[in-house]
Amino acid sequence: MSVEPGWYVDPADQETRRYWDGEGWLGAPIPVDATPPDGPPPPEPPPVPVAPAAPAGSPAAETAPGWPPHPGQPAQPGHGPGPGWGPPTGPPPGWGPQGGPAGWGPQGAQPGYDPQAAPPGWGPPGLPPGWAPGWPGRPPEPRPHGLRLAGYGRRLVARLIDIALVLALNVLVNGWFVWRWLQELTPYWREAFRRGMEGNTSSEGLPPIGEQAGLLQLAILAIATALWLAYEVPAMAANGQTIGKRVMRIRAVPIEADQPLGFGRALRRWTTLGMPTLLWPCFGIGLLIQLIDSVSPLVDHPLRRALHDRRALTLVVEVPATTGPPATDDHPQPSGDTP
Numbered sequence: 001m002s003v004e005p006g007w008y009v010d011p012a013d014q015e016t017r018r019y020w021d022g023e024g025w026l027g028a029p030i031p032v033d034a035t036p037p038d039g040p041p042p043p044e045p046p047p048v049p050v051a052p053a054a055p056a057g058s059p060a061a062e063t064a065p066g067w068p069p070h071p072g073q074p075a076q077p078g079h080g081p082g083p084g085w086g087p088p089t090g091p092p093p094g095w096g097p098q099g100g101p102a103g104w105g106p107q108g109a110q111p112g113y114d115p116q117a118a119p120p121g122w123g124p125p126g127l128p129p130g131w132a133p134g135w136p137g138r139p140p141e142p143r144p145h146g147l148r149l150a151g152y153g154r155r156l157v158a159r160l161i162d163i164a165l166v167l168a169l170n171v172l173v174n175g176w177f178v179w180r181w182l183q184e185l186t187p188y189w190r191e192a193f194r195r196g197m198e199g200n201t202s203s204e205g206l207p208p209i210g211e212q213a214g215l216l217q218l219a220i221l222a223i224a225t226a227l228w229l230a231y232e233v234p235a236m237a238a239n240g241q242t243i244g245k246r247v248m249r250i251r252a253v254p255i256e257a258d259q260p261l262g263f264g265r266a267l268r269r270w271t272t273l274g275m276p277t278l279l280w281p282c283f284g285i286g287l288l289i290q291l292i293d294s295v296s297p298l299v300d301h302p303l304r305r306a307l308h309d310r311r312a313l314t315l316v317v318e319v320p321a322t323t324g325p326p327a328t329d330d331h332p333q334p335s336g337d338t339p
Contacts, residue, residue: 007036142302145258147317149304150250152297155316159294161244162232169227177220184210217281225277229270237266240314249319252309261314269312 009032010018016029019040027041141149170178187207195202235242240251240261252261252269261269273293279286293307300306303315 005040144255144303144315144317145253147253147258147320149302150248150316150318152304154248154250154318155297156294158242158244158248158250161247162242165243166224166228166231169231170224173227174220174223177216177223181213181216181220184213184216221278221280225274228274228277232274233263233266233270236269237261237263241319245316249321250316251319252314252316255313255315261312265312265314269308269314272308272311273306 005021006019007017007030008020010016010025010029013029015032017032017034017036018029019026019036021040027043030036143149188209191206232242236252238260240253245251253259254261254265273290276286276289279289296306297304297309300310303309305315309315
């Protein structure tokens, strides 16, 4: 996942911000509380080339502009300071032997520069600052729209709460159909169980399963699926939260913006997980599909999306706790600590 260009807090110096262009840092840092400009910073001027010092005793050294002539030699136009100044014999005071300030590494590199490794706070070559050493290729945890991604534990508990509520609705609405279905199956399974306890494996003479058992089973699954759809889709379309998600303080948002899902996206998200309920009688294929969908966030990195999130282009994020009215900020800063 590529990180969008923008101004971000520099992990190497938490007091500054720098501009990330998608591949590396650009420009000089600015204070973290300063308002960053729109777009990337202006390009820095190229360094002024430094002419190499002429060997001592050469004519160039004796007549270099800006330095006084030797004693007894007449002054020439363009020569600088007065008596007491001489040609340079070394780097300026406080500067290191390689042309940088004292304490800096070779060729003016920053303090702590190691030729065998990247500068402090930087990860492997080509990776932005702040990446954990020893974990090459692992980016910092993304924060879509400035919000933390919901953990799998929260999502699982929220789903279990929703399942319990939908089951309660089925007891009220679907209870009579379930009771009638059991009445059709009971004679067959009662006789089969009795023979099994006696060690009799014969299937001859077993009472037949009721003719309405198959139709009742289809009606039960259709009603259960419809109740699940009515419970989840309108709530997710409005604010991205079912009752379970509200209890666990998580919600679903579109990838592209922090806004309501809308009915179409909420329906696409639900059908990926809910419609396979109708396939339960087909050797449990529907239940297997739902199980795979439920555990898929564990293997999706770094966004932790389930299969239904991928189809609907959604993410599940944590809802930040609100302790009071939001503070007014005339100069909003980009969210996130790292790109």
